[in-house]
Amino acid sequence: MSGYFGAGTRAPESELEIIMSDMPSCQFESRPRRIVIGSGGVQADFCTNCSVRPTSVCSVIEPSDISRLAEVAVETIISPGRGFIEEGAPATDFFNVTSGTVKLFKALPDGRRQITGFAAPGHFLGLAVSDSYAFGAEAIDTVRVCRFSREKMSELLDDFPKLERRLLEEASNELVAAQNQMLLLGRKTARERVASFLLDQMQAGLLPGQPPPSGGRLHLPMTRGDIADYLGLTIETVSRTLSWMRSQGMIEVGKGYAITIVSTAKLEVLAAGNS
Amino acid sequence: MSGYFGAGTRAPESELEIIMSDMPSCQFESRPRRIVIGSGGVQADFCTNCSVRPTSVCSVIEPSDISRLAEVAVETIISPGRGFIEEGAPATDFFNVTSGTVKLFKALPDGRRQITGFAAPGHFLGLAVSDSYAFGAEAIDTVRVCRFSREKMSELLDDFPKLERRLLEEASNELVAAQNQMLLLGRKTARERVASFLLDQMQAGLLPGQPPPSGGRLHLPMTRGDIADYLGLTIETVSRTLSWMRSQGMIEVGKGYAITIVSTAKLEVLAAGNS
DNA sequence: TCACCGCATTGATTTACATCAACCCATCCG
DNA sequence: CGGATGGGTTGATGTAAATCAATGCGGTGA
Known part of the structure; x- marks a missing residue:
């Protein structure tokens, strides 16, 4: 010690x-x-x-x-x-x-x-x-x-x-975040994980000095591989899940690193664990 | 704030x-x-x-x-x-x-x-x-x-x-533990998770005022359900994995909450990710 | 210009684990 | 005593996500 x-x-x-x-x-x-x-x-x-x-x-x-x-x-x-x-x-x-x-x-x-x-x-x-x-x-x-x-x-x-x-x-804030992530990794489905991630990213974008993401427009700097490694999934599952969310009218997937959140409500229902 | x-x-x-x-x-x-x-x-x-x-x-x-x-x-x-x-x-x-x-x-x-x-x-x-x-x-x-x-x-x-x-x-120690757990939950297989858990429990038993577990004898106070909820698995998978470890000569499963670790080395190989 | 590479998407197939189910064995309690 | 209850094990089956595989696309550099 x-x-x-x-x-x-x-x-x-x-x-x-x-x-x-x-x-x-x-x-x-x-x-x-x-x-x-x-x-x-x-x-x-x-x-x-x-x-x-x-x-x-x-x-x-x-x-x-x-x-x-x-x-x-x-x-x-x-x-x-x-x-x-x-x-x-x-x-x-x-x-x-x-x-x-x-x-x-x-x-x-x-x-x-x-x-x-x-x-x-x-x-x-x-x-x-x-x-x-x-x-x-x-x-x-x-x-x-x-x-x-x-x-x-x-x-x-x-x-x-x-x-x-x-x-x-x-440290306290990080511990809270870590526990949330343990819940996500241990008990959430792929769809729930991706929904939680997108909402977190939106939330994070609202706070610091970064340009505020208006109209649900996110600019995610990380690759699909990074997202997969963060969510305990594979690249393919992340990609498929995003495509599925697009098909459900929850998000729009732009070229490059842009994702637009169309329906925060639908994502929240997902992230909370209803499917 | x-x-x-x-x-x-x-x-x-x-x-x-x-x-x-x-x-x-x-x-x-x-x-x-x-x-x-x-x-x-x-x-x-x-x-x-x-x-x-x-x-x-x-x-x-x-x-x-x-x-x-x-x-x-x-x-x-x-x-x-x-x-x-x-x-x-x-x-x-x-x-x-x-x-x-x-x-x-x-x-x-x-x-x-x-x-x-x-x-x-x-x-x-x-x-x-x-x-x-x-x-x-x-x-x-x-x-x-x-x-x-x-x-x-x-x-x-x-x-x-x-x-x-x-x-x-x-808080720092807890963060380190939380990150280890994220790695476990996001990327380890069931066998690796259970092996990591048993080794952690053994390690934890060595430090505090608790009676030191001699001869690899562990007394886990929690149920299989608790272990499952900790490792992001189901009760059945935990039980099956313990049975498999017993069949491999890694552990002995006593009645109640007793588990004896027979081969720390084998468990360590498992926990590190080699299968 | 074209070959190469990293990143992403989508489809086909496999598999590790969950789910469903049966059963055993304590302990508890009327 | 006997039924209920909670914990645990094991087997049969189902499935979500991984793996394997093919294709496209935009940059980069020879």
């Missing part, structure tokens, strides 16, 4: 780093290649102007203390498909997503994969952690994160008790 | 209360009947002598401050089969299990149920909470819990910052 925000090992990093998707395929590196631009933490006004601060854990830091936050945050850009947390690797850093979408997952030795969640802007990564990461993380589209070393995070927690309570709140 | 340990509504309660299983069937009451014995919080030395304190969140309270803890804790005895947290009800109290086993679950309107976890002695209940409980809880065998009102808990957190960090650690 070494403490959840104990000593870290990584040295202080520089202002802006970019993790490139430069490998032929999506090979994983536990310590991704970085391109450093500038040095010495983000600019003092960076956090002040941050678009996700109002909805993120950082919101509990008073404006007068913002410089403390900016000192320890390292902004990082991660290109699509690039992994930046490896399941089982030593947990040296925590992250806060500022733009883009991240998929979080666990895998079995033979390659079966379960996506445990999608992290949108404002989401804090690193709660499900002991000494090593309990999950992997990969950028779906271009992602920006603020990175905090474990030791800097620990200092912040010592100095700002409110931050700790806010993280507890965040 | 009302804060996770905000104002509660319940009045201070008395020393020892007993929640009886006095209904013909297992009817649920959101406010269970109590039999009060004595009054005014538990005795001062109660927490000092508590068998689960070393492994519970209470361990972070210094011996000199133990009286503060004892003042706000209300010991409660819950008889087998009795529910004491109702999913969706206002979250007025938090609990710490001191003996027995609790099942935590979520349900769909049509009765399908997913057990999200079993809480053994030392386990803290109430992290997956917003203003209302996100889960239900029911005693499997005779259960003792320490109950804390939300507002008393909030005061404790203000006075003992270590407690907050310890709760965060607890």
Whole structure:
């Protein structure tokens, strides 16, 4: 029991780093290649102007203390498909997503994969952690994160008790979501799962800094394969279920990643478990 | 965003209360009947002598401050089969299990149920909470819990910052467990699920104050139905899988609730996903 | 330009698990 | 004592979703 925000090992990093998707395929590196631009933490006004601060854990830091936050945050850009947390690797850093979408997952030795969640802007990564990461993380589209070393995070927690309570709140929310997902995975049918997913995505789109999805128009950044791995289904079943929902007048499936929710009511009936 | 340990509504309660299983069937009451014995919080030395304190969140309270803890804790005895947290009800109290086993679950309107976890002695209940409980809880065998009102808990957190960090650690552990369970429910076969479950139960038995299960001898307090609801299977599949494991020389199935693990290695191969 | 690749859709077939059903064996209780 | 009840096992059958397979489509790069 070494403490959840104990000593870290990584040295202080520089202002802006970019993790490139430069490998032929999506090979994983536990310590991704970085391109450093500038040095010495983000600019003092960076956090002040941050678009996700109002909805993120950082919101509990008073404006007068913002410089403390900016000192320890390292902004990082991660290109699509690039992994930046490896399941089982030593947990040296925590992250806060500022733009883009991240998929979080666990895998079995033979390659079966379960996506445990999608992290949108404002989401804090690193709660499900002991000494090593309990999950992997990969950028779906271009992602920006603020990175905090474990030791800097620990200092912040010592100095700002409110931050700790806010993280507890965040953990609480994640636990509620996790339990909902267990119910979905253990007891819901394929149709119920997809309906629940679409409603959740709609709900999620209403809250953060993202452009609000008007008229039920969703832009899902993830592939069918990701949705399948999230819902415990196969690609084919997700595809068939979406087609069936279209045939029932519940949704419209646009080209690419667009899905329009036509009848929230019908989906809610489905998601609640009536068929 | 009302804060996770905000104002509660319940009045201070008395020393020892007993929640009886006095209904013909297992009817649920959101406010269970109590039999009060004595009054005014538990005795001062109660927490000092508590068998689960070393492994519970209470361990972070210094011996000199133990009286503060004892003042706000209300010991409660819950008889087998009795529910004491109702999913969706206002979250007025938090609990710490001191003996027995609790099942935590979520349900769909049509009765399908997913057990999200079993809480053994030392386990803290109430992290997956917003203003209302996100889960239900029911005693499997005779259960003792320490109950804390939300507002008393909030005061404790203000006075003992270590407690907050310890709760965060607890939440972190639960998140890790939840993600493992998502992988199990979404991607593992029935055999893999049962194998994982047995190994987890063995692991859990090694840690807390419970009698250590020597020689792989497990005493599972829950029914096949509970195991099925935990693993996202049916009773019949659980039973058949256990029979199959017996036929393979992996386990021995005793009468009642006893199961002996004969070959940890074989189970581990199974649980990891090799068949 | 065309070949290739990742992603998606749809159809045919298989299968792991659920469902339906019968039965055993305790315990409880009138 | 005897019927009811709850938990457990095992067998026969059904089915939702997985698997196998073919096709289309839009980007990308030689």
